[in-house]
Amino acid sequence: xxxxxxxxxxxxxxxxxxxxxxxxxxxxxxxxxxxxxxxxxxxxxxxxxxxxxxxxxxxxxxxxxxxxxxxxxxxxxxxxxxxxxxxxxxxxxxxxxxxxxxxxxxxxxxxxxxxxxxxxxxxxxxxxxxxxxxxxxxxxxxxxxxxxxxxxxxxxxxxxxxxxxxxxxxxxxxxxxxxxxxxxxxxxxxxxxxxxxxxxxxxxxxxxxxxxxxxxxxxxxxxxxxxxxxxxxxxxxxxxxxxxxxxxxxxxxxxxxxxxxxxxxxxxxxxxxxxxxxxxxxxxxxxxxxxxxxxxxxxxxxxxxxxxxxxxxxxxxxxxxxxxxxxxxxxxxxxxxxxxxxxxxxxxxxxxxxxxxxxxxxxxxxxxxxxxxxxxxxxxxxxxxxxxxxxxxxxxxxxxxxxxxxxxxxxxxxxxxxxxxxxxxxxxxxxxxxxxxxxxxxxxxxxxxxxxxxxxxxxxxxxxxxxxxxxxxxxxxxxxxxxxxxxxxxxxxxxxxxxxxxxxxxxxxxxxxxxxxxxxxxxxxxxx
Numbered sequence: 001x002x003x004x005x006x007x008x009x010x011x012x013x014x015x016x017x018x019x020x021x022x023x024x025x026x027x028x029x030x031x032x033x034x035x036x037x038x039x040x041x042x043x044x045x046x047x048x049x050x051x052x053x054x055x056x057x058x059x060x061x062x063x064x065x066x067x068x069x070x071x072x073x074x075x076x077x078x079x080x081x082x083x084x085x086x087x088x089x090x091x092x093x094x095x096x097x098x099x100x101x102x103x104x105x106x107x108x109x110x111x112x113x114x115x116x117x118x119x120x121x122x123x124x125x126x127x128x129x130x131x132x133x134x135x136x137x138x139x140x141x142x143x144x145x146x147x148x149x150x151x152x153x154x155x156x157x158x159x160x161x162x163x164x165x166x167x168x169x170x171x172x173x174x175x176x177x178x179x180x181x182x183x184x185x186x187x188x189x190x191x192x193x194x195x196x197x198x199x200x201x202x203x204x205x206x207x208x209x210x211x212x213x214x215x216x217x218x219x220x221x222x223x224x225x226x227x228x229x230x231x232x233x234x235x236x237x238x239x240x241x242x243x244x245x246x247x248x249x250x251x252x253x254x255x256x257x258x259x260x261x262x263x264x265x266x267x268x269x270x271x272x273x274x275x276x277x278x279x280x281x282x283x284x285x286x287x288x289x290x291x292x293x294x295x296x297x298x299x300x301x302x303x304x305x306x307x308x309x310x311x312x313x314x315x316x317x318x319x320x321x322x323x324x325x326x327x328x329x330x331x332x333x334x335x336x337x338x339x340x341x342x343x344x345x346x347x348x349x350x351x352x353x354x355x356x357x358x359x360x361x362x363x364x365x366x367x368x369x370x371x372x373x374x375x376x377x378x379x380x381x382x383x384x385x386x387x388x389x390x391x392x393x394x395x396x397x398x399x400x401x402x403x404x405x406x407x408x409x410x411x412x413x414x415x416x417x418x419x420x421x422x423x424x425x426x427x428x429x430x431x432x433x434x435x436x437x438x439x440x441x442x443x444x445x446x447x448x449x450x451x452x453x454x455x456x457x458x459x460x461x462x463x464x465x466x467x468x469x470x471x472x473x474x475x476x477x478x479x480x481x482x483x484x485x486x487x488x489x490x491x492x493x494x495x496x497x498x499x500x501x502x503x504x505x506x507x508x509x510x511x512x513x514x515x516x517x518x519x520x521x522x523x524x525x526x527x528x
Contacts, residue, residue, distance in 0.1 A: 068123035069110035069412040069419050072103070073277045073392065075312050076330070081254035082311035084264065094278045096396075099434045100470070103395040103410055103422070104279055106388065107142075110417030113317060115391045117144075126397055127409045133397060139470055140397040143450035145279055147457065150387055152194035152379070153212050154286045155248045155273055156223075159340075160230045161202040161239035163293030166342040169230040172290060172362075172369050173223045179372035180219050183379075190284075190383060191376060197271045198222035200229050201244040203236025203297050211270040241291060241352065242300035248287055249273050249308040249333065256300050273333065275312045279394045280453040282387060286379055287335045290362075292346030302351040309333055309355040314386055317418045334382040336375060338362050357382055394450050398437040398470050404428050439471035441480075441515040441522045455508075455525045463500045464524070466513050479517045486510035489526060504528040 074091045077083035083090065094102040107119035121142040126133045133140065156176060160169075186192045195212035196219050199205065206229075208222035229235055246252050250272025252263045265272045273285035287309075295302070313330035337356040339346040345361045353359040358378055362369050399408070405428050411421030445451060446463045456462075466480045477497030484491075487509030491501040499511065508525040515521075 067110055067414055067417070068107055068116060068119050069414050069417060070105040070107050070119075070124070070393075071113075071317065072315060072420060072422070073106055073387075074104055075275045075277055076315050077312060078330075079307055079311050082249075082251045082308065084251070084253065092276055092278075098437055099399045099401075099431060100396050100437070101399050101408070101410075101424070102279055104145075104277055105393050105395060106391045107393055108418070110412065110414040110419060113319065113418055115388070119393065121395065123413055124395055125409075125411050125413050128399075128402075129406055129408075136472055137400060138397045140395065141469075142393055142395045143444070143448060145392040145394055145452050146445050146449040147455055148280075148282055148389055148392055148452040150190045150282045150284055150383065150389070152190050152284050152286065152383070153197070153273065154194055154288060154379075155197050155199060155271075157199040157201070157244055157248050157287065157289040157291075158226045158230075159202075159239060159241065159244070159289070159291035160200050160226070160233070160235050161293075161296070162237040163239045163296070164230075164291065164340055164346070166344075166346070167230075167292070167340045168342060168364055168367070168369075169227050171364065171367060172340060173227045175369040175371060176223050176226075176290075177220050179375055180216060180223075182372045183376055184214070184216065186376060188376075188380060191379060197248075198226065199244065199248050200226050201235060201240050202233065203238040203240050205240055205244045205247050206235060207247075207271050209271075238297040239291070239293060239295050240297040240299055241295035241349065242302060242305040243297070245287070245289065245305045245335075245352070246300055246308040248289075249311065251311070252304075252308065256304055259299075275333065277314070277387070277392075279392075279450060282392075284383060284386060285333060286382065287333065288338070288375065289335065289352070290338045290340050291349070291352070292340050294347075294349045294351070305351065306355045309335055331386055332357075334379070336360070336378055338371060340369075399426065399431070401434065401436050402426075402431065406431075437470045439468055439473070439518050439520065441466065441468050441513055441518070441520045443467075443511070443513050443522050443524050451524055454523060455527070458501055458504050458526050458528055461500060461502050463494070463498050464511070464513075465498045466515070468515055468518065468520075471518075473517075475515060475517060479515055481514050481516065483512045483514070484509060485512045485523065487526075501526060 077085055077090045077092060078088060080086065080088050096102060107116050108114060109116055119142060121140045126140060180196065183191050183194060195214045197212050198208045198219065200208060208225050209218060213219060247263050250263050250265065252261060254261065273287060274283065275285055276283050310330065310332050313332045315328040316331060318327040318329045335356040337352050337359045339348045339359065340362045342364055345363055348359060362371060406426045408424045408426065409421055412419050443451060444465045444467055446465065448465065468475050477495060480497045482493050482499045488506030489501055489509040490503045490505060491499055493499050504526050507527045510523050510525050512521055512523045
């Protein structure tokens with residue numbers, strides 16, 4: 001049976017160890033490198049845990065099959081020298097204060113693996129130390145996530161060594177500029193809002209943009225610098241291809257050939273390709289590399305280059321292995337490898353092709369290279385294979401204060417088919433300082449959806465609903481009040497306590513919901 005481990009980060013609270021187990025996988029919360037403590041291997045992440053699948057897909061108990069399972073959407077971290085976690089094979093984790101555990105999933109039919117839209121919290125099961133949680137105390141809930149956006153970050157990496165001495169570099173740079181312009185003019189919101197970082201390498205590896213940017217002027221200036229560096233051979237004539245890939249992916253902190261390296265971003269630096277999927281944010285990254293021929297410097301091995309590409313992935317059931325199998329396949333970080341030549345094709349390097357999403361040969365046609373439209377199409381295909389914004393769901397439950405170490409298991413109640421269960425270890429030092437769960441108010445979508453990042457784009461009319469979480473108490477419409485505290489909108493408070501927004505007149509408009517009984521408020525930003 002396969003075993004997978006997950007690390008949960010709790011905002012500014014201690015992390016909790018999670019271990020996954022189930023017919024082929026594990027689960028985990030996600031890491032936003034801007035909003036939670038950075039994973040820098042220095043021990044500032046005090047928690048740890050793992051999720052262990054017992055292989056029977058039932059989470060350790062005999063339950064009636066519901067026919068509903070799930071695909072974990074969290075990012076799988078294969079190697080600790082890239083993730084900064086204590087061990088290999090962990091998932092990113094997510095938990096909200098005070099101790100609300102989150103699982104970001106895609107509910108599926110356990111037999112066919114088709115996505116389902118009618119899954120409920122009762123289709124899933126959580127146990128703590130083999131005892132099923134009490135719904136009246138832990139309040140498990142499954143919500144579809146709406147308002148989520150995908151942030152795409154792309155690294156453009158140029159080989160300037162003598163391996164590409166036949167390339168028309170000014171023409172290649174011009175097509176790269178055309179690609180950036182076409183991407184920013186795309187009708188696809190993820191493509192047109194993506195950020196870029198530009199790298200160049202010979203023997204030396206150099207980042208040219210000082211981090212990710214969407215500023216076309218900065219990007220084009222860096223691309224002009226690519227052409228200048230190629231002409232001067234200032235970065236050296238040997239190809240340090242392996243290191244260039246490792247450094248562009250980033251986060252590597254380890255030894256290679258007896259030399260210690262640390263490519264993990266420090267304060268004020270932001271050029272690592274870090275993926276995460278969580279309830280409030282999704283980040284996807286792509287690597288585009290223009291090269292020809294093999295690595296000749298041999299500072300890093302081909303194996304370490306492959307590890308960099310495989311360091312983050314998303315796991316999917318292996319349909320070919322059959323229902324009930326614990327075999328999972330990895331959707332690795334997309335690498336688009338362009339083998340550059342001139343009138344004749346360049347030399348493809350099999351070690352890079354083997355780990356790339358797509359390998360394309362580039363030659364001049366009418367004194368021009370052409371890859372802009374194809375690259376955009378390939379990026380869209382890679383995004384669609386990994387993220388379906390209509391099928392992001394979040395399961396949450398309250399982990400009540402306890403003494404000592406504890407183990408929880410999240411699983412489907414379906415006893416057959418493709419299943420996945422996650423075993424999470426909660427350590428006493430991580431949970432003992434946590435305050436008891438307290439009631440809190442929340443604004444949901446018209447059908448109880450979770451509003452990602454408390455922000456929602458509104459076109460036309462929408463009804464938002466009040467709910468108070470993590471308490472057995474009931475509240476009536478009179479216990480809630482709605483106020484516009486910034487921007488402008490037109491709307492109506494309804495007799496059932498909901499609020500119908502008919503138009504956003506000044507964007508963004510901030511709508512506040514208050515529960516007067518518990519003196520708690522919740523705000524959402526509405527844009528048009």
